[in-house]
Amino acid sequence: MKTRGTPSTKEKTPPATHSPSPPTDDPPESPSELTQEQLKRYGGILQHRRVDELKLSLRAAADLVQMAHTTLRDLELGTRAPARALTYRKLDEVYQYLPGSVFNLYNSGQQPLRAETPTPPPPPRVPTTDFPVVLPLMSVIELIEADQLLEDKAQTIGDPELLALRETYARCTDRLMRAWTIAQIEGRRAAGYQDDRFISTLLTAQLARKPVAPDEQDRDELTYLRWLLGRAGELPPDDEARYAALFATRTQGRTDADT
Structure with missing residues (x-):
């Protein structure tokens, strides 16, 4: 017999509809009525x-x-x-x-809610403007070919670890190739070359690749490269001014040396 005003011990609390709240320090009973x-x-x-x-x-x-x-x-x-x-x-x-x-x-029975994980900042890049590195053209070509061969082999084998390794290799290759291509096009543009065969070759080789641009810095560098080549389309005025200033800064020493 129940006492008036005392809820039945068989009554269950309805499922919560609000955001999760941590349980109290008192150990809760293990859910005994779960199927x-x-x-x-x-x-x-x-x-x-x-x-x-x-x-x-x-x-x-x-x-x-x-x-x-x-x-x-x-x-x-x-x-x-x-x-x-x-x-x-x-x-x-x-x-x-x-x-x-x-x-x-x-x-x-509420679906667990994932904690928000902040996006890590992009890794720092080592500045090379003070100590430029000259890359042999044949080595650059071999690097592109090796990346393509690795991609074909990874896709054929289908091993997840090999595919992940190829993704890392492709990201590094793409960053090296983009930096090298930008430097070449900046120099030739500063020297007055515009649509010569060398730039056309770089354009084909670089933009035909599937760019690996996992962070904002990569995407900005790719847009800057397209801007150098006149292939960026219509950009916001702030970006146009920023890229023009970047080009002027990075080619200042070269134009001064030429004169």
């Missing part, structure tokens, strides 16, 4: 996050969560649920979710 299907689905969400998105091994994740790897394996396979507030918090941290996400997943 096997729910446990497998929730564990599968964690496993997908770890394996496919974060690229973490089971043992590495378990070390970060500070639990046995067999325990974490059972969580992801859906044979158990987290039982302590500390476990929920560590899972949020290691799986890069907003605080309270894993708790809300197991207690109200």
Whole structure:
């Protein structure tokens, strides 16, 4: 018999509809009314996050969560649920979710919310204007050909590690080629050459490649190259002025030496 005003212990709190909030320091009871299907689905969400998105091994994740790897394996396979507030918090941290996400997943079925990861700044570039490097033309051509051969081989084999290695190689090759091409075109343009055969060859070789421009600095350099070649299209006035000033600054020493 229930006492008036006392809620039934069988009544469940409806699922939360607000942003996740971390569980209290008091260890919550492990969800005892979850079905096997729910446990497998929730564990599968964690496993997908770890394996496919974060690229973490089971043992590495378990070390970060500070639990046995067999325990974490059972969580992801859906044979158990987290039982302590500390476990929920560590899972949020290691799986890069907003605080309270894993708790809300197991207690109200809410999809975990990913924590925002700030975009890292582009790596610094070593300035070469004070100490220019002369690259032999044949070495540049061989570098392009080696990059193409590596791409063909990686696509044929289809190995993920080889494809990732080729992506890194292609990014470095593209940056070196773009820097070299820009320097060549700046120098010949400053010397009064415009549409000579050498520039046409560079134009074909560089712009025919699929540019690897993963950050803002790469994209800006590629736009500057197109501006040098008259292939940038209509640009905002600020960019036009900035590129003109950059060209004047980078070719100042060359024009002074010629005169």
